[in-house]
Amino acid sequence: MSQLETATHPETLKRVVIEPLTRVEGHGKVTLLLDEDNHVHQARLHIVEFRGFEKFIQGRPYWEIPVLVQRLCGICPVSHHLAAAKAVDMLAGARQLTPTADNLRRLLHLGQILQSHALHFFHLCSPDLLFGINDAVAHRNIVGVIADHPDLGLQGIRLRKYGQEVIRIISGKRVHGTASLPGGMNKPLSLQHRALLLADIDQIILWSKGAVDLIKKVYLTNADFHQRFAMIQSSMLSLVTADGALDLYHGGLRAKEANGEIIFDHVDYCNYPQYIHEEVKPWSYMKFPFIISKGKEVGWYRVGPLARINNCDYITTPLAEVERQQFRAHANGGLVHASLAYHWARMIEMLYAAERIKEILLDPVTTGTDIVAQGEEKLLEGIGVIEAPRGTLIHHYLVNDNGSIEKANLIVSTTNNNQAMNESIRQVAREYLDGQTLTEGLLNHIEVAVRAYDPCLSCATHALGKMPLYVELVNCEGKQVDCLVKSSTGEITKQ
Amino acid sequence: MQPEEQTITLDGQKIPFQPGQTIMDAALAAKIYIPHLCYHPEFKPHGSCRLCTVMVNGRYESACTMPAAAGQEILNNTKELNENRRALTQMLFVEGNHICPGCPKTGNCQLQAVAYYVGMLSSHYQHFYPYRDLDPSHPDYVIDFNRCILCELCVRASRDVDKKNIFAISGRGIKAHLIINSPSGKLEDTDFAVGDKAAFVCPVGAILRKRTRYTTPIGERLYDQQSIRIVGDSQQLHAGATKYGRK
């Protein structure tokens, strides 16, 4: 158990809560326990949401799953749709897609990466980076960015819009469309749509490059602070291609130690249960995954842009590769561990996504019409793993002979970062909050650390507490709709 | 003797009818839409969903069972009738489990299309969230009882056309539910087959072909661009009939 995770005598301490966490997706809160001299004894990030997808999709036919489970998340629905689709391909016995379908899925996913990274950087985090952590609450948001830097605000809006348009064109809707079928896709890309997307892509690449330059400048201008803030040493996990390149749609699992040594490499992701387990802790609905060989105390790791840029040997697109080399050179050949370097890595990925979108659009195969592969040997177990914007995303389904889901396991990107986010806020608590009189600006330091991970807390929630012990749900006419009571043993009953 | 063409008046418009036609038949032949869910031109009318309730000479009647008669003054597309229809549709939504975002029938679903037509923006009532299971036992079809609206079209199709009598409604009132006539109660123990009429008539997502789902892209589904008033019923299209009932 890490330092500051659990106080020895919580009953003697005062509690400070940051609730709800803002400028993140989903529901979370941070609690701090402090003694009389404001020394921090406990800091926890709680994920306060539970949805139960793993249970309620049981019994559903597997071909509904990609459309159903994308509702886990409105920011990265495409990643859930495609991770489930890859699992469903196995169930349908059609794992080998046609080249056109493969390109279309990759294009769809790159649109997702582009829009999600743009959203996170411009709409959610840029205020902290541009205005500073102590900026006034009323100003510290996208509206403030638009007011002070209208060109930059507009670029963010348009970058996100472009990614959303890629998604809309391929899946019919910007959020929660339908695209994947077992073994392929439901619609080819028309030449008109290809032309539409190509018309703007050079501008998008240029703006993406500009975003990398901006974050690099901001980061390096105050390099000591950005490197130290919420910095933790950790292992890293991501998918890489067979020759070690960055790939966000497919690959083998690679994990590196904090010092850069390989823990495992090119692992077939279908074997993930032999490498990763999840621990449950009573104070969060989000589980705590860890690498089995390292054990639950120290086996936690980080995923997402920072892990991916650290883990890959190279990037296939030219502009992003130059940026990757500069990023890595900054750590003198070692892994970059600064939490705020996530922002830098994220923008390098956005540039990669823009460059790859252009490559795929220019590939004549992309506008082909052979988009569904026929099934061969159907399996009763399907596993799909993808690099979602926030990191490695695992969907795992078992079905019966009727095609109904019997069991499901979802390890969502943000869940993989659970312990890392907790470690980061403890680091911030130690360095900036300990012994201080807590102000709003100081508490925002905690949120800045959480935001670096771009957590998707509604994705990650798979409720039950000691308090309140009694919940009564009353409708607008004052009539009781639902009532719950929790006993001292934790058992919930309905009255 | 050539009889004079007989007419009824529907919302002020004179439309012809043939002897033996119901108000619904005459309206469809004249391409006038009267909302309905349990009506299908190939089956004996049932009059159970009550959506087609119209005002005939001042009285409420179901258009699908009421014979057309010369001189009838009928109100159909009125605010009051459509508000009643909206309430009925809302009741159908809360009585079952109609989670459109996760349903393969979405975009082609007649319940959804009728709800759009009557301007349903909320379910208004308190949801029942009944516990109902799926029957995935058949190799080619899955029955999702959550979405059944008790229109009995599958019952009638299986009994009257397929001559198999596979489906039935059991229980009364709020406990009424669709059952499958086999010793196990499972579809796999019936002779239900891919070509059956009953496989095509479900207006909602309760009887669905396995695996072939989400093939029509969003934007191109039956009710994506135009109202059911214009494009007609989904199951008739599947069955190869014209958009407006019988030829």
Place this chain on the structure above:
Amino acid sequence: MAANKIRVATTSLAGCFGCHMSFLDIDERLLELLEHIEFDRTPLTDIKHCGPCDIGLIEGGVCNAENVHVLKEFRKNCKILIAMGACAFNGGVPALRNHYSLKECLEESYLNGVGVVNPLIPNDPEIPLLLNKVHPIHEIVKIDYFLPGCPPSGDAIWTFLNELLAGQEISLPYQAIHYD
């Protein structure tokens, strides 16, 4: 400047943030909208609690005690409360858990899951109590307007807000209303 702006608060309860994404899908029109509105509590600002507002937009149904609390805070503070999206409308996909008992759902995730270590059901006082069922928000508070869809499109939200701000009767084109 801010005095005559319409004050808008938004929140996501048991939703996926897809409706908020659709809100941002008005794209560049956000700049125009910001000339007429200002944000109170939303996931885009650091305002943690809703103050007096003209309009409140609610995404998601109600699945836990915290959702109920936030929903009531919004109803108390917002002159006009709008239910946005399928989950607010009828619980949406999260309401599929209503087929199971809460106990079954929790046990599947925390006791019987693949590769679960230290199986236990989280029960700390800091995490909110779950309701047995997921409920649409109109069962809890009075809702003034509904905008269905999973999510409603950016265009639908744009048209809706414009007509509302202009004091017109809301009239959306056929294609703008869908439940999926």
